[in-house]
Amino acid sequence: MNDFWIACGHHLLDRDEGGGLRVTDDFLKAYFARPELMPPEDACPVERRLHRELLVDPRQAVGADEIASLADPDARENWQFVLAFRDLLLRHPTLEAAYLASVRSGASDLPPLFVNQLVHVILRNALDGCDDPFVLRAAELFFRIQRVLPHEQAVLLGDEEIVGGRTPTPVLSLMSMLGATTDAVVDVLSEESAAAYWQRSDQFDMALDLTAGGRGPTALAQVMTRWISHLLAVDVMIEPLRALQDEKLTWYVGLDADSTRLGDRLWHGEELDQRSADRVLALFRLTFADSSRALDDVRGEPVYLMLSMTADQKLRLKPQNLLTGLPVKGLEMAT
Incomplete structure (x- = not known):
């Protein structure tokens, strides 16, 4: 192992x-x-x-x-x-x-x-026993600030301390392709480079591809599922979405401060302008394995999760929002 x-x-x-x-x-x-x-x-x-x-x-x-x-x-x-x-x-x-x-x-x-x-x-x-480097790299979002590196239709996340730090660690000459303004270069986690994660897990120098439809959002969904189960003893299913299309926002959780503000606007019926919409990096739908664990008002309804970047293209995920923002009744600690 x-x-x-x-x-x-x-x-x-x-x-x-x-x-x-x-x-x-x-x-x-x-x-x-x-x-x-x-x-x-x-x-x-x-x-x-x-x-x-x-x-x-x-x-x-x-x-x-x-x-x-x-x-x-x-x-x-x-x-x-x-x-x-x-x-x-x-x-x-x-x-x-x-x-x-x-x-x-x-x-x-x-x-x-x-x-x-x-x-x-x-x-x-x-995550003890996890053998998937994509899940572990996605988990770094919970405790490390990320810098968003958009490239054409892809969304890449690099560790802010590495990509935007004063003494970045060069790994692979990739940043020129991404149009980054720093001299830092990173390895993007892929099937080919995944095995290298184990020796580098404490370096935080591998970028994560969070593009919709790829392994990044799926891996992040798995981390959130495990986090909720471990701390709240609540089993949920979380699936990535490409977009919200006429979904009823019965309940939503912003995974960061910016998403909370954007979600509030949607909740009040406001349509997001393109600039605001472009800051949304990922969307998820959460359902309870046991619907009786949800508050009566939202029983049977999905919960939507939103992840966004700041105006300066940083991502500060707040894992506590998954513990305090879900419509769970009778909260219990798993441990």
Whole structure:
């Protein structure tokens, strides 16, 4: 069996009987060993002691007054964030439960970095045993910002940090063909290159073809199905659509902020102008395997999912919308 996403720290966690991820001391120590938390040479004695003690006992209680006594304001902020993240994990039996509690509370006090890392490792658990590189590459949309690279009738997604970063990683001379403005070059995931994904899964340097009718949308549908099943214990079927043609929008979920705004316009009977319509990258229809799990008002009706890019051609998928936006009654955590 091929391993993937090793850098997410999945191997440092335990599993409970339900398949959920349980936090371990080693996993917490890995956070405290991050470069941004390493005390610099001029760090105050309190910061040095705190860091040293947490590497020994990562569950040690740390009071607000101790953080306030740190001399460096940047250090205070860093420690506040990482300890808030640690405390969130320790308050719940599994990482899945911690993530659900966070998204359901609507709190936005955790930096996106920590939220994305949590999604990353939870998806690694949910997709354990997956042998399809297309599904795994599609799953990267859940925790990595993408840059949209349109080419004729194709829609390609490249990792924003790689394609649009300051130090892009050259792989294959393809970008000139795509009309990209960066010197970065990437490999597009295909049947021929798929086997290379396993050795490169932590590099995020392969582009995904999200063109309607291709493997990309189908793979993303599979990821969303697995995500919902793993976290909500709800079985659904999701199929990609080429377009919405006179469908009744009884319920819809925007998979990103822009899709939510576009969906609201459609919901109110507004017809999208061409510029707005062109920002829609993918559409999906979701149905419940057990219709009794849906709210009574929408029982038997499909739910439509929309994925769009921003005006500057970026894609920021919000996986929490699949957990908080579906018309599910009696929500239960799978783990």
